[in-house]
Amino acid sequence: MPFVLVEKADRIAWVTLNRPEKLNALNSEVLKELEQAFAELEHDAEVGVVVVTGAGEKAFVAGADIAELKSLDTASARVQALRGQAVFQRIESMPKPVIAAVNGFALGGGCELALACHIRIASENARFGLPEVSLGIIPGYGGTQRLPRLVGKGVALDLILSGEMTPAADALRMGLVSRVVPQADLRAAAEKLARTLLSRGPVALRSALAAVHEGLEMPQEQGLQYEAALFGLLAATQDMQEGMGAFLEKRAAQFKGL
Ligand code: COA
Numbered sequence: 001m002p003f004v005l006v007e008k009a010d011r012i013a014w015v016t017l018n019r020p021e022k023l024n025a026l027n028s029e030v031l032k033e034l035e036q037a038f039a040e041l042e043h044d045a046e047v048g049v050v051v052v053t054g055a056g057e058k059a060f061v062a063g064a065d066i067a068e069l070k071s072l073d074t075a076s077a078r079v080q081a082l083r084g085q086a087v088f089q090r091i092e093s094m095p096k097p098v099i100a101a102v103n104g105f106a107l108g109g110g111c112e113l114a115l116a117c118h119i120r121i122a123s124e125n126a127r128f129g130l131p132e133v134s135l136g137i138i139p140g141y142g143g144t145q146r147l148p149r150l151v152g153k154g155v156a157l158d159l160i161l162s163g164e165m166t167p168a169a170d171a172l173r174m175g176l177v178s179r180v181v182p183q184a185d186l187r188a189a190a191e192k193l194a195r196t197l198l199s200r201g202p203v204a205l206r207s208a209l210a211a212v213h214e215g216l217e218m219p220q221e222q223g224l225q226y227e228a229a230l231f232g233l234l235a236a237t238q239d240m241q242e243g244m245g246a247f248l249e250k251r252a253a254q255f256k257g258l
Contacts, residue, residue, distance in 0.1 A: 004033035005055070006041070011048040012194045013041050018055040023062035026084070026109045030065075035087045042094055048202060049194040050094065052117055053101040054110075057183065060102045060126065061110025066135065081140035084109060088116035088142050092213065095206045097197045101190040102126045103183065107165070112139060115146040118209065120176065121190055122168040123183035128176055129165035149216065151175050201239040202257035 005016040015037050017024040024030075041047050054060040064084065072080055091098055091113070100106075100117035106128045114120050114128070122128075130139045130147070138144060139160065148156035151174050159166065168180045181189040197205065207230040215223035234240050238258045246253035 002033055003027075003030040004037050006037050008044075008047060010195075011046060011198050012191065013044070013047045013050045015041070015050060015052045016055050017053070017061050020054075020056035020059070022065070023059035023105060024054040024056070024110070025062050025065040026113075027065035027068050028083075031084060031087050035090060038087075038090050038094065042090075042096075048096055048198045050096065050098045051101050051190045051194055052091075052098060052113065053187075053190070054103050057104060057125075059105040059110070060100070061107070061113055062105045063108030063110055063131070064141065069135075069137070077140075084112075084141035088112060092116040092118075092146075094118075095209065096202070097194075097205060097209070099190055099193060099197075101186050102128075102168075102177065103186055105165075107131055108139065108143075109141045112141040112143045112146065114177075115150060116142060119178060119193065121179040121181065121186065121193065122171060122177045123186040124168055124180055125183050126168040126171070126177075126180075127165045128159075128168075128171045129163065130160050131163040131165070133161065134163040147176075199252075201237075201243055201253070201255045203237050203239050204234060204243075207234055 003017070003019050005018045007014045017030065019025060019030060041050055097119065098117045100114040100120045102114050102120060102122040104123070104126055106114045106126060108131060111128050111130055130143050132139050144160060147159065155174050166174070166176070168177065171177045172180045179189065211227050211230050215226050218226060239255045242255055243253045
């Protein structure tokens with residue numbers, strides 16, 4: 001069985017981390033398969049939205065594989081961090097929306113994987129945390145950078161320094177996730193959101209992702225210029241004519257992504 005399952009249905013790709021006996025912990029093979037899956041999905045014209053989730057009812061991903069990490073030395077640990085960062089960077093840079101459907105523990109690398117996704121929905125039993133300091137290390141797959149950007153420095157430092165787990169309800173309050181649903185409803189909720197995104201203009205979605213993702217790394221004045229440039233480019237798309245035409249004609253838009 002592969003460690004990463006990819007199922008496609010109705011323009012939604014479901015990417016399932018599939019190592020439930022180890023709570024879907026990320027070893028080198030899982031990371032490799034995850035990277036391959038996203039490399040293919042990026043260019044798959046049949047896929048408009050990706051949903052990432054974990055196999056089983058207990059864990060999304062319980063972190064990087066601690067058994068593997070223990071044997072690293074200084075040089076290989078740095079390479080390993082860069083490797084994990086590169087995989088998650090690819091996910092964050094996807095030109096189509098990526099939803100994390102967090103179905104249980106999202107710890108360490110699992111929390112960092114969720115942070116690299118564009119939208120996070122959690123089940124009520126999900127628990128988030130960056131417990132690395134309890135292992136004598138720090139988050140190495142982007143957690144020290146993405147968490148403070150998402151929830152602010154104070155809350156991020158609380159989680160990173162305490163290493164404590166946060167229940168889904170608190171994760172919602174602090175902005176770590178944007179929706180929480182009962183576990184039995186998680187898949188349906190992720191699918192409903194994915195369908196909503198699929199009904200939107202694909203070029204607009206791609207541009208919005210770029211404006212937020214790249215714009216946040218710029219000084220605000222430059223980010224505003226970037227936003228205006230993308231806004232201008234969208235005026236040349238068939239999708240804009242279709243979206244506005246459909247509104248004025250009181251019908252649903254049929255976007256072509258052109
Ligand atoms: N790396 C490697 N193996 C892991 C793992 C990880 N990050 N997380 C869980 N596992 C393995 C356990 O070793 C166990 O394997 P075994 O059955 O062969 O002994 C199996 O997954 C089930 O986990 P277990 O600890 O028995 O489940 P639990 O319900 O008692 O506890 C957790 C669940 C999530 C609280 C606990 O597994 C945990 O703390 N995991 C590590 C979290 C972590 O520190 N992540 C950051 C890594 S950088």
